[in-house]
Amino acid sequence: MVFAAGPAAADIDISEYEPPGALESARQRAQMREGIAADIEAEHRRAEQRAAQERRERAEAAAREARRPYAERLTEQRCTACHTARNFADVRHTWLGWRLVVARMVWLNGAPIPLQEQSVITGHLAASRPADAFTRVIENGLPVLLIAIAASTPVVLGRLRARRRETRQQA
Ligand code: HEC
Numbered sequence: 634m635v636f637a638a639g640p641a642a643a644d645i646d647i648s649e650y651e652p653p654g655a656l657e658s659a660r661q662r663a664q665m666r667e668g669i670a671a672d673i674e675a676e677h678r679r680a681e682q683r684a685a686q687e688r689r690e691r692a693e694a695a696a697r698e699a700r701r702p703y704a705e706r707l708t709e710q711r712c713t714a715c716h717t718a719r720n721f722a723d724v725r726h727t728w729l730g731w732r733l734v735v736a737r738m739v740w741l742n743g744a745p746i747p748l749q750e751q752s753v754i755t756g757h758l759a760a761s762r763p764a765d766a767f768t769r770v771i772e773n774g775l776p777v778l779l780i781a782i783a784a785s786t787p788v789v790l791g792r793l794r795a796r797r798r799e800t801r802q803q804a
Contacts, residue, residue, distance in 0.1 A: 704757035711746050711754060712738070721762070727772040728759040 698706070709718060726734060732755045738744040739751065746754065764772060 702757075704753050705761075707750060708754045708757045711744065711750060714744070715742065721758070725762050725764050725768055726759070727764040727769055728755065729776065730764060730768065730772040731755045731758040731762075734758075 712718065712721065721734070724734075732751075735746070735751050735755050735758070739746055
């Protein structure tokens with residue numbers, strides 16, 4: 634309700650809108666205006682306090698963010714461009730397993746992560762989401778298997794060749 638005269642139309646008498654008998658004197662009207670002005674002032678102060686509180690909270694959040702380890706921040710930054718961090722929150726891998734995940738994100742999905750950052754991110758993922766026993770056996774077994782295959786290939790090939798020579802000589 635506006636009691637003070639605003640730019641009212643000439644033929645409107647605002648006193649008609651005042652509750653009858655409530656504001657009899659000019660003194661009461663002045664008191665009412667002061668009350669409203671005080672309320673407005675108090676609301677301004679509350680708004681300023683809220684703004685100051687928000688600034689404080691933002692500064693604290695920024696400080697907290699700066700205190701987090703670089704590798705953790707980098708991982709979050711680079712690995713949440715296409716999906717949320719929930720995508721890999723519960724995933725567990727060995728170092729090699731994580732290296733392959735990161736490599737797949739880069740080579741198959743086109744994640745623009747420089748090589749240097751890839752190893753920082755892999756280190757962080759491997760430390761914060763290490764493999765369980767089963768995954769460890771599988772993923773650590775993989776390179777052993779590959780090395781075993783690579784190492785035995787000349788032996789196997791040599792045997793095959795020798796056998797072919799024998800059959801040719803017999804013929
Ligand atoms: C360029 C977009 C992109 C970025 C950046 C990206 N990803 Fe992905 N990610 C995908 C897509 C697309 C899939 C689903 C297809 C797939 O599995 O390759 C996926 C799936 C995954 C999965 C689930 C499949 C799995 O192998 O378990 C994991 C875990 C994952 N991402 C981890 C990461 C990590 C860690 C990073 C940061 C190094 C990252 N992503 C960054 C696009 C991205």
